[in-house]
Amino acid sequence: MEKRGNLLNVSDLHVVFYTYRGVIQALNGVELWMNKGERLGVVGETGCGKSVTSRAVMNLIEEPGKILSGRVLFEERDILKLKESELRKMRGNEISMIFQEPKSSLNPVMNVGFQIAEVLGKVNNKPIKSQYKQAAQMLEFVGLDSDRVLTMYPHELSGGMAQRVMIAMGLAPNPKLLIADEPTSALDVTIQAQILELLDDLVEKLGNAVMLISHDMGVVAEFCNKILVMYAGNSVEYAPTKTLFRNPLHPYTTGLLKAVPQIGRTDELKAITGTVPDLVDPPSGCRFHKRCPQVMDICKKERPPFIQVEDDHYVACHLWGNKESFDEQKGGESQ
Amino acid sequence: MSETTTKPKTGWFHLMKPYFEDMKHSLYLWRRNKLAIVGSIIIAAFLFIAIFAPLLTPYKPDIQNLSEKLLAPSSQHPFGTDQFGRDILCRILYGSRIAIQIVLIVTIISGFIGISIGVTAGYFGGIIDEILMRITDMFLAFPRLVLAMAFAAMLGPNLTNMIIAISLVNWTPYARISRAEALRVKGQPYIESIRSMGASNFRIMFSHVLPMTISPVLVQLTLRMGTIIITAAGLGFLGLGAQPPSPEWGVMVSDGRSYLIDQWWVSTFPGLAIAIVVLGFNLLGDGIRDMMDPRLRR
Amino acid sequence: MNIWTYILKRLLLMILVLFGVACIVFFIAHVIPADPISAMLGGNAPDDVIKRVEAQLGYDQPLIIQFYNFISGAIVGDFGLSLRTNNPVMQDINNYFPATLELTIFAILISTILGIVLGVLSAVHRNKMIDHFSRIFSIIGVSMPVFWTGLLLLLLFYYRLDWLPAAGRLEFFTLPPDHITGMYLVDSLLTGNWEVFKDALRHIILPAFCLGFLATASIARTTRASMLDVLKQEYITTAKAKGLKKKVVINRHALRNSLIPTITIIGLTFGSLLEGAVLTETVFSWPGLGRYITQGLLFLDYNSVMGGTLYIAFVYSIANLVVDILYAVLDPRMRT
Numbered sequence: 001m002e003k004r005g006n007l008l009n010v011s012d013l014h015v016v017f018y019t020y021r022g023v024i025q026a027l028n029g030v031e032l033w034m035n036k037g038e039r040l041g042v043v044g045e046t047g048c049g050k051s052v053t054s055r056a057v058m059n060l061i062e063e064p065g066k067i068l069s070g071r072v073l074f075e076e077r078d079i080l081k082l083k084e085s086e087l088r089k090m091r092g093n094e095i096s097m098i099f100q101e102p103k104s105s106l107n108p109v110m111n112v113g114f115q116i117a118e119v120l121g122k123v124n125n126k127p128i129k130s131q132y133k134q135a136a137q138m139l140e141f142v143g144l145d146s147d148r149v150l151t152m153y154p155h156e157l158s159g160g161m162a163q164r165v166m167i168a169m170g171l172a173p174n175p176k177l178l179i180a181d182e183p184t185s186a187l188d189v190t191i192q193a194q195i196l197e198l199l200d201d202l203v204e205k206l207g208n209a210v211m212l213i214s215h216d217m218g219v220v221a222e223f224c225n226k227i228l229v230m231y232a233g234n235s236v237e238y239a240p241t242k243t244l245f246r247n248p249l250h251p252y253t254t255g256l257l258k259a260v261p262q263i264g265r266t267d268e269l270k271a272i273t274g275t276v277p278d279l280v281d282p283p284s285g286c287r288f289h290k291r292c293p294q295v296m297d298i299c300k301k302e303r304p305p306f307i308q309v310e311d312d313h314y315v316a317c318h319l320w321g322n323k324e325s326f327d328e329q330k331g332g333e334s335q
Numbered sequence: 336m337s338e339t340t341t342k343p344k345t346g347w348f349h350l351m352k353p354y355f356e357d358m359k360h361s362l363y364l365w366r367r368n369k370l371a372i373v374g375s376i377i378i379a380a381f382l383f384i385a386i387f388a389p390l391l392t393p394y395k396p397d398i399q400n401l402s403e404k405l406l407a408p409s410s411q412h413p414f415g416t417d418q419f420g421r422d423i424l425c426r427i428l429y430g431s432r433i434a435i436q437i438v439l440i441v442t443i444i445s446g447f448i449g450i451s452i453g454v455t456a457g458y459f460g461g462i463i464d465e466i467l468m469r470i471t472d473m474f475l476a477f478p479r480l481v482l483a484m485a486f487a488a489m490l491g492p493n494l495t496n497m498i499i500a501i502s503l504v505n506w507t508p509y510a511r512i513s514r515a516e517a518l519r520v521k522g523q524p525y526i527e528s529i530r531s532m533g534a535s536n537f538r539i540m541f542s543h544v545l546p547m548t549i550s551p552v553l554v555q556l557t558l559r560m561g562t563i564i565i566t567a568a569g570l571g572f573l574g575l576g577a578q579p580p581s582p583e584w585g586v587m588v589s590d591g592r593s594y595l596i597d598q599w600w601v602s603t604f605p606g607l608a609i610a611i612v613v614l615g616f617n618l619l620g621d622g623i624r625d626m627m628d629p630r631l632r633r
Numbered sequence: 634m635n636i637w638t639y640i641l642k643r644l645l646l647m648i649l650v651l652f653g654v655a656c657i658v659f660f661i662a663h664v665i666p667a668d669p670i671s672a673m674l675g676g677n678a679p680d681d682v683i684k685r686v687e688a689q690l691g692y693d694q695p696l697i698i699q700f701y702n703f704i705s706g707a708i709v710g711d712f713g714l715s716l717r718t719n720n721p722v723m724q725d726i727n728n729y730f731p732a733t734l735e736l737t738i739f740a741i742l743i744s745t746i747l748g749i750v751l752g753v754l755s756a757v758h759r760n761k762m763i764d765h766f767s768r769i770f771s772i773i774g775v776s777m778p779v780f781w782t783g784l785l786l787l788l789l790f791y792y793r794l795d796w797l798p799a800a801g802r803l804e805f806f807t808l809p810p811d812h813i814t815g816m817y818l819v820d821s822l823l824t825g826n827w828e829v830f831k832d833a834l835r836h837i838i839l840p841a842f843c844l845g846f847l848a849t850a851s852i853a854r855t856t857r858a859s860m861l862d863v864l865k866q867e868y869i870t871t872a873k874a875k876g877l878k879k880k881v882v883i884n885r886h887a888l889r890n891s892l893i894p895t896i897t898i899i900g901l902t903f904g905s906l907l908e909g910a911v912l913t914e915t916v917f918s919w920p921g922l923g924r925y926i927t928q929g930l931l932f933l934d935y936n937s938v939m940g941g942t943l944y945i946a947f948v949y950s951i952a953n954l955v956v957d958i959l960y961a962v963l964d965p966r967m968r969t
Contacts, residue, residue: 058874060870060873060874087876088876088877088878089876090876091873091874091875091876092874092875092876092877093876096874097871097874099867099870099871101867104866104867104868105867105868105870105871106868106871107868107871107872107886107890108868108890108964109889109890109963109964110886118875118877119875122875122876122877169871169875
């Protein structure tokens with residue numbers, strides 16, 4: 001199996017959830033990779049498996065979920081094979097995660113300073129009490145007034161402030177990889193912009209790799225240099241941001257881009273017909289075939305592999321079965 | 336789009352419709368829950384015994400037969416006999432009728448009181464709410480049994496007064512819950528729109544607020560049925576409720592106290608009956624409550 | 634609002650409620666009984682005896698005056714004389730209450746510790762042996778009537794096994810320790826009276842366990858439910874993502890949050906413990922306030938009933954107040 005990134009390599013990841021309704025085939029062979037210092041955006045509709053993938057990277061999938069097969073290589077180590085104690089050492093240290101709802105992701109009965117100091121105490125292997133000064137510094141780092149905020153409780157903070165605290169907590173150990181699971185989805189639009197700017201600024205300074213998960217193409221386009229599009233538990237397209245927007249190959253990607261309102265666009269917004277498939281009984285072959293405007297016979301039978309069609313551009317679609325058909329198409333579309 | 340304006344539907348059937356819908360959905364969920372089923376079996380057995388008691392035993396509960404007094408459990412008397420020679424199993428079976436009476440009447444009365452107070456307080460708010468809630472607090476300031484004891488003693492210890500006494504102390508949780516629900520529903524936009532169409536307060540309360548409160552209150556009603564039986568048994572045990580020779584289970588346990596050393600069965604079996612029936616209600620109530628969990632519903 | 638304002642508000646509310654409680658108690662004792670005096674004296678008392686007792690108890694006065702007398706007496710703790718014991722009711726209360734308090738406190742200690750431990754173990758090892766055992770134990774415990782449990786315990790530990798004594802707080806010939814709090818366990822410890830301590834302990838175990846049985850079940854259930862709930866919360870995922878050890882996650886992050894509903898239940902069980910005390914005291918012949926009130930009711934000794942009931946309501950209200958304050962201390966969100 002080729003290693004495509006020098007930081008993180010997820011290959012052929014299968015994850016299921018056992019529920020009373022049946023077995024949910026959440027991840028169906030996901031492929032994902034990142035390089036050091038890179039910013040990868042993972043986009044897709046709700047339920048496509050982006051969050052599950054991020055949890056799998058930290059091996060945080062719990063009952064009723066189960067990782068059936070696949071590999072998650074972080075640098076040289078296979079995360080899925082590590083012992084619990086080694087995993088714990090990595091979490092909150094080399095890999096860090098921030099979540100969507102900052103106010104419910106912070107413990108309501110502890111003050112903010114403690115929760116940050118807790119991370120620092122673990123990383124520096126020192127008692128938590130000694131880490132408050134550094135925690136205060138982190139708060140300043142994310143643009144909060146540490147004198148006021150250090151002893152505040154989560155319910156006293158606004159959404160934006162709480163998310164800044166989460167960022168402080170996430171960046172405190174200066175992780176090699178920061179996973180941000182929909183960090184702005186719960187915030188007002190203006191605050192969203194602030195938070196993204198802050199994150200951009202900080203990560204620039206510290207040099208961490210960031211996996212930004214979102215359903216919002218706009219957010220991802222701003223922030224990330226590479227994008228992975230997911231659909232119903234599969235990776236369907238991967239490309240650098242500019243390439244993806246200029247030349248989307250997968251019909252789903254095209255559909256997504258068409259549905260995003262942009263200032264200056266005058267054409268009609270087109271929604272993708274149909275709804276997300278039921279993952280207990282997913283469609284055969286390519287899971288998108290029922291909604292695909294360019295569906296072919298083979299799509300109903302075989303699942304398309306995730307292959308490279310040009311430099312740093314991968315897609316899982318029978319339209320682009322191989323490099324030749326791609327060059328052919330590209331030639332035919334020249335304008 | 337139809338142009339006809341529909342008149343608000345009146346009439347008994349349409350008033351009750353929301354209750355029917357809710358019931359259908361509940362029945363479907365109930366069938367899928369194991370705990371509730373076990374509880375239901377116990378309660379069904381309980382009801383069966385209460386209705387068919389005379390057919391299930393050849394003995395009579397109040398006929399004394401001193402030549403057979405204090406016999407150990409045997410094939411003749413599966414639960415033994417008491418100090419007056421009466422068959423204990425027979426008395427337990429007849430006692431179930433008393434227990435059912437108590438549970439049903441207390442539940443109806445206290446449910447009525449509680450829901451009325453709760454919905455009124457929640458719906459009207461303001462000073463009415465404050466007053467009603469303070470009254471509720473006052474009743475809650477007593478341990479329930481002590482207050483029931485006091486009422487029962489003052490009214491005169493007998494079965495009827497005991498039922499009244501327990502009803503008077505049992506309504507508070509229903510008031511709390513229905514008030515909370517009423518508050519929640521009151522704030523919904525659709526209530527305002529109905530009111531702007533001219534619905535009277537009573538109609539709003541009965542047709543719209545009340546159905547929403549039924550589910551959570553129903554859970555409480557079932558959960559409390561076990562407590563009602565225990566309270567009644569406690570009062571009977573203390574001599575403040577039903578009086579001997581009534582085969583009320585609490586009274587029976589008290590009767591057997593003096594014979595505990597050698598004739599343990601006189602007190603043990605009635606107590607066992609209480610425990611099993613209460614267990615049934617608790618299981619049923621738990622099962623219902625799990626079903627009502629909004630995360631599992633819909 | 635800060636915590637002191639909160640306490641003050643609750644105190645004022647409590648006083649208001651207690652006043653209402655006094656009204657209810659008065660109503661029960663003076664308004665409900667159709668003919669209290671005759672009932673007390675038995676149906677055949679001669680008229681002049683009835684008149685005399687009426688005057689003595691103040692029953693010949695208009696209801697309002699009676700109420701006023703009652704309230705003004707209650708505030709200073711004067712509930713009149715008990716017809717049964719011929720002591721001032723307050724004196725009786727002072728004699729009997731420590732016994733109930735001791736029993737209740739002991740029962741709470743046992744049930745809280747056992748209950749929380751069972752509940753946490755149950756939640757953390759969900760659906761394994763300990764969970765099933767604990768759940769069965771809980772639901773059975775909540776269904777058994779207190780007095781029956783007591784009789785069964787007596788049957789087993791006293792009559793059959795002869796391990797523990799049946800009645801009272803001490804053996805008949807043992808002298809109680811010097812009176813400091815009135816609670817024998819505490820007093821004997823404070824005065825270094827080891828023999829009496831052991832004896833008192835032997836006597837209190839059975840009734841306390843009987844009383845606490847129900848509460849243990851109740852607390853275990855609530856702790857389990859709230860712990861399971863807490864473990865699903867997002868901040869627990871955050872804690873795990875921070876790479877903290879499982880023990881740390883549970884003890885530091887989950888426990889405090891899950892105890893919040895448990896504290897409420899403990900407060901509620903205090904009330905049920907007071908009721909259970911009435912029954913337990915009867916079964917174990919424990920000379921406490923519960924038994925005092927029960928006997929007062931059976932004899933229609935109104936003064937002792939009114940005084941005793943009001944006193945219990947008072948204690949119960951204070952317990953609830955303490956629970957509310959604890960709640961506010963544990964959960965910073967409550968202080969608003």
